Amino acid sequence: MYFSRQDILNLDHKKRLNMINSLSGIKSANLIGTINQTGQTNVAIFNSLIHIGSNPPLIGFIMRPSAEVRRHTFENIIASNQFSVNHVNSDILQNAHYTSAKFSADKSEFNECKLTEEYAYNFNAPFVKESSIKIGATLEEVIHIKSNDTRLIIGKIQHLVIPSTFISEKGYLNLEEAKSIGVGGLNTYYQLKKIATFPYARLTELPFFG
Amino acid sequence: MYFSRQDILNLDHKKRLNMINSLSGIKSANLIGTINQTGQTNVAIFNSLIHIGSNPPLIGFIMRPSAEVRRHTFENIIASNQFSVNHVNSDILQNAHYTSAKFSADKSEFNECKLTEEYAYNFNAPFVKESSIKIGATLEEVIHIKSNDTRLIIGKIQHLVIPSTFISEKGYLNLEEAKSIGVGGLNTYYQLKKIATFPYARLTELPFFG
Numbered sequence: 049m050y051f052s053r054q055d056i057l058n059l060d061h062k063k064r065l066n067m068i069n070s071l072s073g074i075k076s077a078n079l080i081g082t083i084n085q086t087g088q089t090n091v092a093i094f095n096s097l098i099h100i101g102s103n104p105p106l107i108g109f110i111m112r113p114s115a116e117v118r119r120h121t122f123e124n125i126i127a128s129n130q131f132s133v134n135h136v137n138s139d140i141l142q143n144a145h146y147t148s149a150k151f152s153a154d155k156s157e158f159n160e161c162k163l164t165e166e167y168a169y170n171f172n173a174p175f176v177k178e179s180s181i182k183i184g185a186t187l188e189e190v191i192h193i194k195s196n197d198t199r200l201i202i203g204k205i206q207h208l209v210i211p212s213t214f215i216s217e218k219g220y221l222n223l224e225e226a227k228s229i230g231v232g233g234l235n236t237y238y239q240l241k242k243i244a245t246f247p248y249a250r251l252t253e254l255p256f257f258g
Numbered sequence: 259m260y261f262s263r264q265d266i267l268n269l270d271h272k273k274r275l276n277m278i279n280s281l282s283g284i285k286s287a288n289l290i291g292t293i294n295q296t297g298q299t300n301v302a303i304f305n306s307l308i309h310i311g312s313n314p315p316l317i318g319f320i321m322r323p324s325a326e327v328r329r330h331t332f333e334n335i336i337a338s339n340q341f342s343v344n345h346v347n348s349d350i351l352q353n354a355h356y357t358s359a360k361f362s363a364d365k366s367e368f369n370e371c372k373l374t375e376e377y378a379y380n381f382n383a384p385f386v387k388e389s390s391i392k393i394g395a396t397l398e399e400v401i402h403i404k405s406n407d408t409r410l411i412i413g414k415i416q417h418l419v420i421p422s423t424f425i426s427e428k429g430y431l432n433l434e435e436a437k438s439i440g441v442g443g444l445n446t447y448y449q450l451k452k453i454a455t456f457p458y459a460r461l462t463e464l465p466f467f468g
Contacts, residue, residue, distance in 0.1 A: 074285070
């Protein structure tokens, strides 16, 4: 089925939102934990986490101006300079999804969605105890995306927790064993099944393509 | 297992590369197709595609300065103002992976990796025929990320091809049926299995968290 730009713009608002959000393919589901200066915590699901670089170790995510709930996340990051990133796994999938409800600023999604705050490593932002892969990051850069007035938030990785059973000798994480979850669009969740690992692609070692 | 920032920096270079690349969780595997002014085509696998916004419909991806092969992609985009994004599916996974080998600029990965160029909709950049979900985009914005000298390339969606069987009435794409592939780190590939769809999270319709 073909859609021109005009066909897309003519779609019903919600259908366009769902379709275009699905287009980039599978995304990673993560809970971002923050705290403000009065000690009020916040945790919210994000599906826009991206790898920015490994040296220095940097991660990023996209922040929409319209995302009211998630704005608490942004305000807290600006105020505290810190945030935690916690992989959503299948055991906490429903809890994680509902952190996107518009709780008022004086309520913590930790409490409302039955997730547990965890503090460690002299890091102020709360980690999510139920998550097995956790990152503690400090704010490195906020980039304004003019095209649609969104922001790319970049954090420098300061702390990392990964159960050793999920890390291979070469450093690969097994996302299937970690029960990490993928998201399609805004609300469709996928389990991951590892099907192949290929070596670094060298011209001298190409397979035969029939 | 805990890693401080210093522990991460002390890791063997390759292990750090693999581990940090895996940290952001599952990523979408896509082939980006381009053409230069002499008609030389290029197609390369990218695992950094991100949804930027649905109105206007925008997608983006991260370009590393060190990625030699993919630099042809960047040069072609700057010269032609266009690129195609094509979901990797399980039928073309190995072909797609090996587009990352460092073929010289006068060779097309389409030919070397047995993928088929497809031209349609008066769009100059080649689509990948074997891919079922395809996007034709024009260059909208190139954003420099100071933190590590990478670039975020943003494209405006002009053309879209999705088999209608994969689109629900509400506009959701079924990535499992589309056989779309996820990537962990640099070279571990995952199949997607749909496990849940939750409604938009409303305060008045929260489930009970026991």
